[in-house]
Amino acid sequence: MERAEKAVEYKHNGYNCCQAVLAAYADELGLPEETLKRMGAAFGSGMGGMEGTCGALCGAEMVLGLRDYAGKPMHAAAKAMHESFREKSGAAICKELKGIGTGKVLCSCDDCVRHGVEAAMEVQV
16 A cells, blocks of 8 residues: 555645556656656546546556556456456546536545556556
């Protein structure tokens, strides 16, 4: 859980949800934090400005690919990660998580970031 709290700290220091998850794995991935931050820059408020997948889940799936891809199929692992995240968070679409249109917030950004880190820890190819 230390990595998850590190990600939340990044989130509170100017990183979006995707960047926070990616940066929390910088040591394991062996990539500069700045590179990971750039990779996640377009995923603030999820994909497509809250219309698509939560940025924290996008970051977790990027971690999976950066960590485990060696020409192996990733579909099953990515699906398991998505299901784990959705189970913990209540949804996987950013605007649904934030209650846009319903007024009911399903999961805070801090918890989405935690769940993204946890999903990346749980699933490996």
